[in-house]
Amino acid sequence: MTAAPAILRNSITDTEAEMRITLAAAFRVAHHLGWNDTINNHIAAKVPDEPDAFLMNPVGLGWHEIRACDLIKSDFEGNYRTDTTMKLAPAGYNFHSAILREVPDVNCTLHIHAPSTVVVSALEDGFQFYDQGACALYDDLGYHDFEGLAQEAEEAPRIIRDLGSKKALIMRNHGALTVGRTVGEAFYFMRRLVDACDLQAKLMSMGSKARTVPVEIQKFTKSQMDKRRAGKPYGRLDWEMYFRLADQIDPAFKTL
Numbered sequence: 314m315t316a317a318p319a320i321l322r323n324s325i326t327d328t329e330a331e332m333r334i335t336l337a338a339a340f341r342v343a344h345h346l347g348w349n350d351t352i353n354n355h356i357a358a359k360v361p362d363e364p365d366a367f368l369m370n371p372v373g374l375g376w377h378e379i380r381a382c383d384l385i386k387s388d389f390e391g392n393y394r395t396d397t398t399m400k401l402a403p404a405g406y407n408f409h410s411a412i413l414r415e416v417p418d419v420n421c422t423l424h425i426h427a428p429s430t431v432v433v434s435a436l437e438d439g440f441q442f443y444d445q446g447a448c449a450l451y452d453d454l455g456y457h458d459f460e461g462l463a464q465e466a467e468e469a470p471r472i473i474r475d476l477g478s479k480k481a482l483i484m485r486n487h488g489a490l491t492v493g494r495t496v497g498e499a500f501y502f503m504r505r506l507v508d509a510c511d512l513q514a515k516l517m518s519m520g521s522k523a524r525t526v527p528v529e530i531q532k533f534t535k536s537q538m539d540k541r542r543a544g545k546p547y548g549r550l551d552w553e554m555y556f557r558l559a560d561q562i563d564p565a566f567k568t569l
């Protein structure tokens with residue numbers, strides 16, 4: 314499959330161009346971190362100056378090759394506002410669009426099948442809090458049971474119900490989902506979740522009893538983190554670093 318030609322430059326607003334470049338950077342860095350599953354998985358974001366539309370990656374492209382011009386803009390009824398021969402995947406469209414449309418203050422959705430998140434998603438006792446990084450997820454992590462490929466419209470309300478006002482969702486026997494007010498915030502929570510799942514998978518393979526962080530300390534640590542952010546989205550400085558990383562890996566992601 315050939316990627317879309319770079320013809321967008323003159324037909325979109327500066328705001329959309331900026332969001333396309335931000336989102337393309339997220340794909341490149343997520344690939345660098347080993348998060349995505351071949352051509353599957355999605356990151357989607359609302360277009361800031363077009364609130365009834367969002368951007369998402371088309372079927373067929375690997376995350377290492379996505380450029381700003383490749384992203385498809387769609388409304389929430391599935392009508393494309395980008396002239397393209399490519400398509401959005403049904404399961405990805407179904408729940409990413411539903412969350413972006415329905416959940417207040419969510420402007421970005423990020424879903425992956427990184428191996429350690431799938432490992433933890435299949436554990437009966439689920440995610441465990443083993444370190445301070447995991448504490449970022451205190452009171453911000455939900456669970457959604459596996460129902461088959463998530464392309465059925467009737468499943469989307471249950472995903473939204475299980476996510477609630479949380480930032481992260483373990484999709485059991487499937488993978489992980491995070492959301493954010495910004496792309497950087499969704500990325501921040503996914504990094505915390507993937508790193509904690511990696512740690513849990515390693516600890517559980519040691520064969521010794523591991524010590525979890527007590528619930529009251531999880532809560533206190535998260536309150537310390539919240540205080541530092543003072544209500545602003547998590548991950549702002551982290552995102553600036555990730556964006557520079559994307560540029561260092563291959564600046565072609567910015568192509569419009």
Ligand SMILES: [Zn+2]
Pocket residue numbers: 354424425426487488
């Ligand atoms: Zn999935």
